[in-house]
Each structure stands twice: as C-alpha cells, then as structure tokens.
Amino acid sequence: MSGPRTLFDKIWDAHVVEQLPDGTCLLYIDRHLVHEVTSPQAFEGLRATGRRVRRPEATIAVADHNIPTSDRRRGIAEPESRLQVETLEQNVAAFGVPYFPVLDERQGIVHIIGPEQGISLPGMTIVCGDSHTSTHGALGALAFGIGTSEVEHVLATQTLLQKRAKNMRIEVAGRAPAGTSAKDIILAIIGEIGTAGGTGHVIEFTGEAIRALDMAGRMTVCNMAIEAGARAGLIAPDETTFDWIKGRPYAPQGADFTAAVSYWRSLAADPGATYDKTVRLDAAAIAPMVSWGTSPERVAPITGAVPDPAAEPDPAKRAEMQRMLTYMGLQPGQKLAEIPVDVVFIGSCTNGRIEDIRAAAAIARGRHVAAGVRALVVPGSGLVKKQAEAEGLDRVLVEAGFEWREPGCSMCLGMNPDQLTPGQRAASTSNRNFEGRQGPGGRTHLVSPAMAAAAAIAGRLADAREFM
Amino acid sequence: MEKFTTLTAIAAPLPLANVDTDKIIPARFLKTIRRSGLGVHLFDTLRYDEHGAERPDFVLNRAPYRRAQILIAHENFGCGSSREHAPWALLDFGIRAVIAPDFADIFYNNCFKNGILPIRLPREVCDALMEDVSPGDNARLTIDLARQVVVRPNGEEVAFEIDPFRKHLLQNGLDDIGQTMAHAGAIDAFEQNRAAAQPWLPKIALT
Ligand code: SF4
Numbered sequence: 018m019s020g021p022r023t024l025f026d027k028i029w030d031a032h033v034v035e036q037l038p039d040g041t042c043l044l045y046i047d048r049h050l051v052h053e054v055t056s057p058q059a060f061e062g063l064r065a066t067g068r069r070v071r072r073p074e075a076t077i078a079v080a081d082h083n084i085p086t087s088d089r090r091r092g093i094a095e096p097e098s099r100l101q102v103e104t105l106e107q108n109v110a111a112f113g114v115p116y117f118p119v120l121d122e123r124q125g126i127v128h129i130i131g132p133e134q135g136i137s138l139p140g141m142t143i144v145c146g147d148s149h150t151s152t153h154g155a156l157g158a159l160a161f162g163i164g165t166s167e168v169e170h171v172l173a174t175q176t177l178l179q180k181r182a183k184n185m186r187i188e189v190a191g192r193a194p195a196g197t198s199a200k201d202i203i204l205a206i207i208g209e210i211g212t213a214g215g216t217g218h219v220i221e222f223t224g225e226a227i228r229a230l231d232m233a234g235r236m237t238v239c240n241m242a243i244e245a246g247a248r249a250g251l252i253a254p255d256e257t258t259f260d261w262i263k264g265r266p267y268a269p270q271g272a273d274f275t276a277a278v279s280y281w282r283s284l285a286a287d288p289g290a291t292y293d294k295t296v297r298l299d300a301a302a303i304a305p306m307v308s309w310g311t312s313p314e315r316v317a318p319i320t321g322a323v324p325d326p327a328a329e330p331d332p333a334k335r336a337e338m339q340r341m342l343t344y345m346g347l348q349p350g351q352k353l354a355e356i357p358v359d360v361v362f363i364g365s366c367t368n369g370r371i372e373d374i375r376a377a378a379a380i381a382r383g384r385h386v387a388a389g390v391r392a393l394v395v396p397g398s399g400l401v402k403k404q405a406e407a408e409g410l411d412r413v414l415v416e417a418g419f420e421w422r423e424p425g426c427s428m429c430l431g432m433n434p435d436q437l438t439p440g441q442r443a444a445s446t447s448n449r450n451f452e453g454r455q456g457p458g459g460r461t462h463l464v465s466p467a468m469a470a471a472a473a474i475a476g477r478l479a480d481a482r483e484f485m
Numbered sequence: 486m487e488k489f490t491t492l493t494a495i496a497a498p499l500p501l502a503n504v505d506t507d508k509i510i511p512a513r514f515l516k517t518i519r520r521s522g523l524g525v526h527l528f529d530t531l532r533y534d535e536h537g538a539e540r541p542d543f544v545l546n547r548a549p550y551r552r553a554q555i556l557i558a559h560e561n562f563g564c565g566s567s568r569e570h571a572p573w574a575l576l577d578f579g580i581r582a583v584i585a586p587d588f589a590d591i592f593y594n595n596c597f598k599n600g601i602l603p604i605r606l607p608r609e610v611c612d613a614l615m616e617d618v619s620p621g622d623n624a625r626l627t628i629d630l631a632r633q634v635v636v637r638p639n640g641e642e643v644a645f646e647i648d649p650f651r652k653h654l655l656q657n658g659l660d661d662i663g664q665t666m667a668h669a670g671a672i673d674a675f676e677q678n679r680a681a682a683q684p685w686l687p688k689i690a691l692t
Contacts, residue, residue, distance in 0.1 A: 166598035
C-alpha cells in the first residue's frame with residue numbers, strides 16, 4: 018500500500034508473509050495466547066497430524082475460564098473442568114509451550130496477563146482463541162479472537178490466512194464528565210453504532226477522551242470493540258502506553274526498549290490517512306450507562322428509564338425488545354435506578370484490573386452491601402490481587418460485605434461454580450448480557466466498576482455519582 | 486473435513502436476529518475436550534425447558550425440521566464469542582449450511598473450517614426462503630456450491646457470493662494448515678527478516 022496509512026494498515030503491512038492471488042494474506046502472528054477451553058481440540062489436531070508447535074517462545078498458556086475462584090489449593094472439584102485444565106497442562110508439557118500454572122501469582126485472565134507481563138506489545142499481531150483478544154489493541158497491537166481450527170493453524174505455522182479488514186475510526190471528542198469511566202464511553206459507543214456497527218472493520222478509537230484514558234481504561238474500551246461487531250479495536254500508542262510498558266517482565270529492557278519505542282512511535286496514522294467509516298461522539302454527553310436488554314447495544318443512561326417497545330416502528334425490532342423485556346422481567350417506563358439487584362459481579366477482562374478494583378473500593382469504603390445482595394470481587398490476575406491486598410483494598414471490600422476471590426473469568430460466563438440462578442438479577446462489570454450468559458435464566462445489567470459497587474450498596478441499580 | 490458440493494435438504498426457518506453463540510451453545514457445554522457430541526445441546530435454552538423437556542414450538546423440535554441440514558436466520562448470526570463449539574454443535578446436529586443476511590466475522594470464518602457453508606443473502610430473500618420452507622414436508626432447498634446458487638422449491642435460483650479461495654477449500658474438503666505448510670519457506674524468510682530488523686523483539690522464556 019502506498020499513500021498515507023492508518024495504524025491498522027501499518028501493522029497489517031508489516032506482517033504480510035505472502036499475498037495469495039485472491040487477496041487473502043498469510044499474516045505472521047507475533048503472540049499467541051492459549052487457554053483451556055478453546056485449545057484441547059487444536060492440540061489434538063496437531064497430534065493427529067504429527068505436527069509440532071512452530072514457535073513455543075511466541076506462545077503463552079494459562080487456565081482461566083473454568084477454574085474455581087475460591088480456595089483452589091484443593092484442586093478443581095468439577096470433573097469436566099478439571100479434565101480441561103489437566104489436558105492443557107499435559108499439552109503445554111508435551112509441546113513445550115510456556116505456561117503460568119494455576120497456583121502461580123502470574124496466573125489470571127488471559128487478556129489481563131498478556132499486557133501485565135509485557136508479553137503483548139505495540140505493533141504486534143496477537144491472537145487467542147477468545148473474542149476479547151481485542152483488549153490488547155489498547156497497546157496499539159492488532160489483536161483479534163480466532164476459532165479453535167485457527168488456534169491449531171497458528172500453533173503449527175505461526176501464521177493465519179486472513180482477509181484485510183476495513184478501517185473504521187471512532188472519535189470521542191472532548192472530555193468525559195466527572196463520574197463517568199471508560200466503560201460508560203464504550204457502552205455509549207455500542208449503544209450508538211449497534212452490535213453489528215463494526216462488522217468487517219477494525220476500529221481505531223481516537224479523540225481527546227480516549228487519549229485522556231489510562232491504560233486500564235483503554236483496555237476496557239478495546240475489550241468491548243468485539244461487542245460492536247468489530248474484528249479488533251486499536252488505540253495508537255503514546256507516552257501513556259510507553260510509560261506503562263516500561264519495566265514489565267517480558268518487555269524489551271534498556272537499549273532494546275529505547276529502540277522499540279522509536280519504532281512504536283512510527284505506528285500512528287499518517288496525516289491524511291483515510292477510513293472507510295468514521296463515527297464521532299461527544300464525550301461531554303456521556304453519562305454513567307447501564308444495559309437493560311440482552312444485547313450490549315441495549316443501553317441507557319442510569320438517569321433514564323426502560324424504553325417502551327410500542328415506540329419502536331420496526332416490527333422485528335419491536336418483537337425483539339418485547340422478548341428482551343420479558344426475559345429481563347422489566348416494564349416499559351420503569352426507572353433504571355429503581356431496579357433491584359440480587360448479585361453484583363466486579364471482575365472480568367473488561368474490568369478486572371487494579372484501577373477497576375480501586376474504583377469499586379472507593380465507593381465501598383465505609384459503606385455496606387445492602388441486605389440480601391451477594392457481591393463478588395474477582396481480580397483479573399494473581400498480581401492484581403496481590404497489588405490490591407498491598408493497598409488494603411481487599412479489607413475495605415470485605416468490611417463492606419463484598420466477597421474477595423481468586424483470579425479468573427468467574428461469573429463473566431459462569432463456567433465455574435460462580436453462576437446466577439434462574440431469575441436472579443446482576444449488575445456486572447463484564448461485557449455480555451446475552452440470555453443465560455452468567456447462568457441459565459440469569460439477568461445481566463452491564464455497568465462500570467463504580468456503578469456495580471454503587472448497586473451493591475444501594476441494593477438496586479444506582480447512579481455512582483451519588484456515592485462519590 | 487467433509488467436502489461440500491451440492492446439498493438438497495430440509496431447511497429450518499429461525500426468524501431471529503442477533504443469534505449469539507451463547508444461544509447456539511451455552512458456555513456450560515464448552516467443557517469438552519472433543520469436537521463431537523455437542524449436537525444435543527445445540528440451541529439448548531431455545532430447544533429445552535428448565536426441566537430438560539423439549540419445547541414443542543421450537544423449530545428443531547418439529548417434524549420435519551428435526552432432520553434439517555440447512556438453517557435460515559436473520560441478521561448478525563453467530564455474534565458473540567469465538568467458540569468453535571458453535572459450528573461444531575451445528576455440524577453435530579447435521580447442519581451443513583446457514584443462510585442469513587449477514588454473519589459475525591469469527592463465526593463466519595469458523596464455519597468454513599468445519600465444512601459448513603454460510604450464505605449471505607438479503608433480508609427479503611431470507612424471508613422468502615423461510616416462507617418457502619414453512620409448509621413442512623416440502624421444506625427442501627438445494628444448494629449448489631459450484632454454481633453458487635440456492636434453488637427454491639419452485640425451481641427459481643438465487644445466486645450468492647463466496648470468496649474463491651474458501652470455495653476451493655470447501656469443495657475439496659481441504660485443511661488449510663496443509664495449504665499454509667506449503668509456504669514454509671516464505672515463513673522462514675519472514676522470520677529471519679523480522680529478527681534482523683527488530684532485534685529487540687522479545688521471546689517468551691519462562692523464568
Ligand atoms: S473474563 Fe469473560 S470475556 Fe474475558 S476472557 Fe474470561 S470469559 Fe471471556
């Protein structure tokens with residue numbers, strides 16, 4: 018490609034091994050993150066064909082999706098979950114893949130530990146058998162989720178066959194108001210463009226409100242790019258990024274770091290680079306958001322009310338809304354801030370970083386979880402947990418009536434025992450509110466960590482700004 | 486992987502938009518280390534009630550759709566997670582083709598890796614096809630991949646687009662790892678160039 022290029026174009030061009038006649042590219046992959054749920058069949062495929070892992074030193078494995086988040090020195094009680102973790106352990110040993118064991122403090126959710134360890138770096142191509150791989154795009158890496166057949170493909174060849182995605186830019190102009198967070202920004206974006214708004218595109222997030230975010234906030238935004246249908250989310254690396262990476266265990270050190278930074282600086286979009294689609298949002302108009310339906314695009318400000326399907330002109334959409342309200346047990350016109358909650362979940366690769374736990378603890382400090390509400394805080398990694406404990410946040414939360422758990426995906430998808438029961442309603446900092454996502458019949462309201470903590474204290478969905 | 490050439494089969498209408506992967510196969514069924522056996526859990530919450538009994542009104546619980554090999558749905562089919570368990574569950578049930586106005590990207594890719602043909606057709610056409618297959622026993626469509634057409638029961642043909650490379654792999658049941666392995670020399674060369682140009686790129690070695 019010639020002419021001015023976007024950030025995505027530059028990373029893509031730097032990784033094309035070969036272009037096939039029909040435009041499909043053989044794309045080189047710098048980092049491959051592997052977890053227990055989407056890898057067993059891929060390793061089985063390698064065995065069946067007598068193939069090896071081409072570059073174990075570009076691969077890192079960890080178990081996160083279905084491990085228990087209570088005391089796990091006694092192992093995993095659930096036999097199928099145990100088998101998946103044991104299978105991963107056998108596979109990494111047999112194929113020589115680096116692995117953080119379950120009891121290692123570096124263990125955690127795959128999308129938390131990649132950046133945390135400096136394994137994920139700007140300008141890289143990063144894949145994982147998990148759609149929220151888009152998280153790593155916050156560093157200025159092209160990071161996307163793949164299926165298990167592609168996991169096998171990357172293990173065997175360190176490449177993927179890919180068609181170039183289109184460029185989309187979402188500019189969030191101005192400053193987000195006090196009391197709003199990165200989660201509110203991304204929920205507002207998805208509410209605006211819809212869950213298929215980014216299909217076929219890689220979204221680059223730009224604008225003052227994005228630049229002003231810390232790395233944790235940027236990861237929250239890119240994490241949910243997939244919920245907008247995008248192939249990946251990206252934010253151009255800047256001083257905030259470089260400062261954050263410096264000194265991380267697997268990042269380049271010393272002179273290597275300096276050399277790396279000068280390359281990373283060259284990645285930003287050229288002046289005049291064009292995008293296939295551009296969307297602009299005004300940050301000043303963003304309020305703390307909450308989802309009311311069973312799709313992440315069904316969101317409203319906490320000051321609002323449940324919408325009335327009768328006002329929707331498209332009959333298919335009206336029927337969909339009706340179905341959502343029935344599932345969620347909500348009435349049109351009901352004030353969002355009056356909806357009672359049974360469970361609060363703070364964690365996940367969207368909001369399981371130290372900054373998220375600080376935000377929740379700031380609301381919880383000196384207050385108490387409402388009677389009848391179960392509130393869980395699940396740090397995103399062992400190191401996040403350790404840091405939070407060093408800051409005394411665990412005590413603040415436990416004294417306020419929250420449960421303080423071991424790191425993992427937990428109630429984000431309810432593959433381990435942390436699940437909603439039918440009809441239970443949760444305020445959750447995770448990323449998906451699909452029917453049954455957090456347990457069969459469970460009802461999920463997506464919110465920020467501050468909003469989740471406020472809901473736990475109030476016993477209902479609540480405006481976090483009233484607790485700040 | 487099984488080849489896909491032509492298919493004449495019962496098609497089941499599923500007039501829902503945004504059918505996410507949690508609906509196709511809920512997370513609690515992902516604890517398998519195999520690819521097969523997921524068909525009984527396909528669309529679990531739509532298909533069974535809380536006691537595990539079939540919901541008689543769900544399309545795949547009705548004759549003749551229990552034997553459906555084609556599924557017709559609305560927009561954004563397969564959105565959500567990257568789980569390949571979604572196409573595995575469809576395939577294990579017997580589904581070889583899904584027709585919808587559009588698909589989520591990862592799901593669309595995953596279909597091809599498993600011999601399932603995802604076909605994009607405009608919403609009006611999907612609705613017309615659903616209408617075609619609603620009478621029950623005649624609910625058959627023919628898909629001819631070589632000619633890139635769906636043949637309606639009245640004989641009318643609807644053309645669809647497909648990427649030529651993917652079509653080739655699907656028609657011949659080819660594994661794309663084998664295809665890529667043929668480019669091993671280019672991958673070696675790429676790695677050597679990268680190592681020379683960016684010597685600071687770290688390796689992951691466990692300490
Ligand atoms: S925390 Fe949730 S979204 Fe993130 S990787 Fe785990 S299951 Fe997926």
